Amino acid sequence: MTSVKSKIVIEARDVGLTFETKDGPVVALKDVNLTVTEGEFVSFIGPSGCGKTTFLRAIAALEHPTSGSLTVNGLSPDAARQARAYGYVFQAAGLYPWRTISGNIKLPLEIMGFSPAAQAERLSRVLSLVELEGFGGKFPWQLSGGMQQRASIARALAFDADILLMDEPFGALDEIVRDRLNEELLQLWARTEKTIAFVTHSIPEAVFLSTKIVVMSPRPGRITDVIDSPLPKERPLNIRDSQEFIDIAQRVREGLRAGHAYGD
């Protein structure tokens, strides 16, 4: 809405996703309509079971919608994946313990068939992007949780995908580390101009990071509110004490509460 001229990156039209389980079908997503344009930072927020992770996985073609249409860069999610449209960051860093940090970051590059020279060049670029220069030779267990998660972000950035899909990447970290990584993520986003889809269950995190906040509610998983953030792109940590920030957070909270009353 705010940037009509921008290229549409993710487009969902009446997306529904039903899991067939032993206890019968479970509706994970229902009538999800959403448009994400290039360079946006979109957060998905909602209680567990609201389908925010399922939607992110559907974008990544890890799940497949059972109705509606979902396109990524104008392609089906499967085709977009083949075209290396996105990098995915999971809740846990998920680094392979038998690979060094460099080895982990090179993993997607090896699979995608980059030459050793190209691998080395990209490796040093993303290591400096996440400020892990000098840690390439370390094994994951030698790094703190926050550093491990930064390495996993570097891994997702290594092959130049335009979209970064992040599923509660800082959920397992303590608040101090999370604040730092939030700031770093914003800087990284500004520098790389990627489109970021970010799943979280923290209201401050969603408001602090996003240009667009998608509020979701459970049973069935659906979107209850989409908020275009008026906050400037440049965001120091203390922006969280501003009236604008508090107002948006309030609206998110109301959206979550409304969704809940509706569901139960």
Add this chain to the structure above:
Amino acid sequence: MKSLGPILTVLMVIFAFWYLMAIKLNSQWEYDQAVRAKVEVGFWDILPNTMQQKKPVLPAPHQVLTGLWDGLAGQPITSKRSLVYHAWITLSGTIYGFVIGTAMGILLAVGIVYNRAMDLSVMPWAIASQMIPIIAIAPMLAVVVHALGASAIVTKAVISAYLSFFPVLVGMVKGLRAPEQMQIDLLHTYSASKTEILWKLRFPASVPFLFTSLQVGIAASLVGAIVGELNQPAGLGARLLQGTYHGLTVHIWAALIVASLLAAILVKTIQGFERITLVKMGMRK
């Protein structure tokens, strides 16, 4: 060095008990001899003899050690009387069978993890195969394999492999399935093929499981080789059986000790490889 005291104490208790049992078990023969020779003997007369009989019921520790030393160092190692010679024959069969068994275990595990039909069908048969006492099936297996024109070492290796594939199979199925769904999803987001998932994720993740299995597998392999040698002319198994035929208990005990030393060396070797590999892989600090 703190553990040296307790170890020596336990060793001394075992040796003391061993000597007492040797005296008790071997004295009957001495008394019988005396009756036959029509002489009266007391306990102290026969005591020295109970520890130096040629075919004692239970040889005393020093007799076994002498026999062991004679077998290991008292012969040219190419002699058929040398324990080194027999141990070498058993070792080659063990390694041969261990390699085949390990390969079989890994291949079957990959099949089970990647193929639903194999997942449902292989394991019950694998478990059933281990339910049959090896001593019952080994001679038949040996006859069949030999009839197919296989050499002595292949016959042994088949029995070794039969015993050693199982721990490798069980460990590798668990190891290949060790990666979490998230780690597999990660590779899916790179559009990795099944083969790439196997090489980049499942195999590396299974290495600690593999080494645990290999330690059990190599010991099982050695047992298999010894059992497989019971109807062969050479090897520790053959030596054990010959000892039984001729009542050469010293030979039996010496061969048993060589077999257990061999097992200890093999397991320690695997543990050495394990340590080096895991340190290299960053999985042990």
